[in-house]
Amino acid sequence: MNPKSTLHLEFAPPAQPGAGRAWVLAGVAHALLFLALGLATAWKTQPQTVQAEAELWSAVPAAAAPRLQEPPPEPEPEPVPEPQATPPAKPVPPPPPAPDPALEARDAQIALEKKKQLEKKKEAEKAETLKAEKEKRDKEKKAQEDKERDKKKAAEKAKAEKAEKAEKADAARADAMRQENLKRMQGMAGASGGENATGTALKSSGPSASYAGRLVARIKPNITYPGDVVGNPRAEVEVKVGPDGSIQSRRIVQSSGNKAWDEAVLRAIDKTEVFPKDSDGRVPPVIVLGFRPSD
Incomplete structure (x- = not known):
């Protein structure tokens, strides 16, 4: 068998049902059509015979016979529709090529990158x-x-300025007291008080002359100052004492100019806590003490 014929038959459309019967009907219809056409044209081609006529006169009129009518032509048969040609079958697309493992691996590597x-x-x-x-x-x-x-710096600065103002005010008060004491001393030439005496009597009934020295000697060992003091500045401290000798308060009335030395003196007074009684058995309520590093 020819391979081309086999391929053609393989892709040919399937046979339509009833195709043979349609062809037979089509042939019969065409044969009838040709027969009708032949009969319709045959009578026109036949030779016509000459006929003689004679007129008969009669007293009674007679009506003429009807004229010969030609038969109507037979209707043409309806055309038989031709069978529609079966459209050629669509070619079957070839199967897709098998995937290439190398290309797939490359595409996977590219996607991963x-x-x-x-x-x-x-x-x-x-x-x-x-x-x-x-x-x-x-x-x-x-x-x-x-x-x-x-x-914080602003607060510290404000605090330092406030402390400086307080120290200046204390120094001013201490200086005023000193000037007043000097005036009283000048007005009381016969008084027996010391240079720093603040009383108005000729004879002091306050602490003895050695009491202040005893207190300084008692407080001085408690002074702890880590550095060296330039010069020998004097810090004067006013101390208020209770009847039993307990220290109630203390403040700098004249600064030494060295804040660290002033604070060391105040700490030493706090550490002392209690003052001893004087030779008369009493403790003065207020006393001013002076401290120098080299005394």
């Missing part, structure tokens, strides 16, 4: 965002710390 690059890009963007947020927080924290430091 793109995914890695995308992940790296996202991580880099995330790191940049975190870095920017950290820098912003650090900047805000530094600004807050600077603000608090400036606030």
Whole structure:
């Protein structure tokens, strides 16, 4: 068998049901059509016979016979529709080629590389965002710390100025008291009080002359000063004492000019806590004591 014929038959459309019967009907219809056409044209081609006529006269009129009518032509048969040609079958597309493992592996590798690059890009963007947020927080924290430091410095400065003003006021009061004492001493030439006496009597009924020295000698061992004092400045302290000798308060009335030395003297007085009684068995309620580093 011819391979081309086999291929043609393989892709030929399937036979339509009733095709043979349609062809037979079509042939019969055409034969009837040709027969009708032949009969319709045969009578026109027959030779006509000459007929003689004689007129008969009659007293009675006679009606003429009807004229010969030609038979109506037979209707033409309806045309039989030709069988529609079966459309050729659509060619079957060839099967898709088998996938190439090498191409698939390459495509998978490319997709993997793109995914890695995308992940790296996202991580880099995330790191940049975190870095920017950290820098912003650090900047805000530094600004807050600077603000608090400036606030603290301002508070310390205000406190120092207030303390300086208080010290100046205390020094001014102490100087005023000293000037007043000097005036009283000048007006009481015969008084037996010392240089720093503040009473108005000729003879002091207050502490004895050696009592202040005894107190300084008692307080001096409690002074702890870590550094060296330039010169030999004097710090005068006013101490208020209870009847039992307990120290109630103390304050600097004349600073030595060295704040650290002044504070060391005040700490030593606090550490002493109780003053001894004087030779008369009493403790003066207020006494001013002077302290020098080299005394």
